[in-house]
Amino acid sequence: MEVVESISIPSISDGASASGGQTTESKCECGLAPVLRTALTFQNMGRRFWGCPNFLTGKPCKFFHFIPGDKVIEGRVRDLLLRLKDKQLRFQSENERLKKENADLIKENADLMKERADLIKGNDDLMKENAGLLVENGNLLHENGPFRVSSLAVVASLVVSLYLWRLK
Numbered sequence: 277m278e279v280v281e282s283i284s285i286p287s288i289s290d291g292a293s294a295s296g297g298q299t300t301e302s303k304c305e306c307g308l309a310p311v312l313r314t315a316l317t318f319q320n321m322g323r324r325f326w327g328c329p330n331f332l333t334g335k336p337c338k339f340f341h342f343i344p345g346d347k348v349i350e351g352r353v354r355d356l357l358l359r360l361k362d363k364q365l366r367f368q369s370e371n372e373r374l375k376k377e378n379a380d381l382i383k384e385n386a387d388l389m390k391e392r393a394d395l396i397k398g399n400d401d402l403m404k405e406n407a408g409l410l411v412e413n414g415n416l417l418h419e420n421g422p423f424r425v426s427s428l429a430v431v432a433s434l435v436v437s438l439y440l441w442r443l444k
């Protein structure tokens with residue numbers, strides 16, 4: 277039999293009545309061996325009970341038996357336990373909030389990664405286009421090369437002709 281000290285708060289423990297005579301050998305409605313927990317509710321602070329192992333998982337198993345003779349804790353220890361219970365609840369809700377925030381950040385990160393991949397792809401396309409333009413530019417320069425040379429020859433011969441003409 278597994279023994280669990282639990283500061284979790286069984287939601288039905290306030291309403292459930294202690295029933296004696298239940299041995300720890302019995303099985304719960306799920307067919308599982310019950311676990312020993314400690315109630316931390318305002319009404320039943322400190323009372324131990326046998327409960328279903330799935331007690332807080334939302335399963336509709338009603339197995340629940342207080343240990344006969346267990347007394348409710350009073351006084352300073354009770355105050356302390358109630359304060360701890362409050363703290364636990366606050367930590368739980370903070371934890372839920374952080375989990376949600378974490379899920380949002382993971383999603384945001386995935387979006388950014390996608391955006392980054394798109395930008396890299398866009399950059400690749402531009403690089404390819406640029407390479408194509410460079411090749412085209414090289415071809416045009418090559419085509420223009422002879423033309424430039426022949427134009428220079430024409431200009432040079434004109435200059436020489438003018439010079440010779442002026443000498444006459």
Ligand SMILES: [Zn+2]
Nearest residue numbers: 304306328337
């Ligand atoms: Zn059960």
